[in-house]
Amino acid sequence: MATKTETIVTVESDLSGKAEASTMTFAIEDATYEIDLTEVEQADFKELFAKYISAGRQHTPRAVPKMTPAEREEIRAWLLAKDIEVSHFGRLPKRALKAWNEAHPERQYTP
Incomplete structure (x- = not known):
């Protein structure tokens, strides 16, 4: 039972x-x-x-790209190697993430 x-x-x-x-x-x-x-x-x-x-x-939170500090540094190094101007710290600009996304379709980050 x-x-x-x-x-x-x-x-x-x-x-x-x-x-x-x-x-x-x-x-x-x-x-x-x-x-x-x-x-x-x-x-x-x-x-x-x-x-x-x-x-x-109503408040809509600003979208922040979900990436680790290591990923952010990898992207920053790639951008600098491509002569794309970015600061050495802080938030990555939308235009920079757009350039990364166009070159890396398998690893997209939302600006």
Whole structure:
């Protein structure tokens, strides 16, 4: 005879302890927070901040090429060897990454 084990997870509000909550994410300055709230608590939260939300704009994080420091140095050395002007440290310019990507289709980096 087969047996079945079932696990039930109940998310409770971080404010009231009531069940049937869900996680809400919000950010203030450079800190991002998560809080578990019921539907009513989430509506209260949104109402509290409604005038700020309507006056604000959504933030889209700037895309940063995902590469290791070693990869960045390899690209920088290749660019300098090709007489493509780049600084010896810091972020690689879009035009430089474009040149790399055109010469290395198998190893693309998004500028």
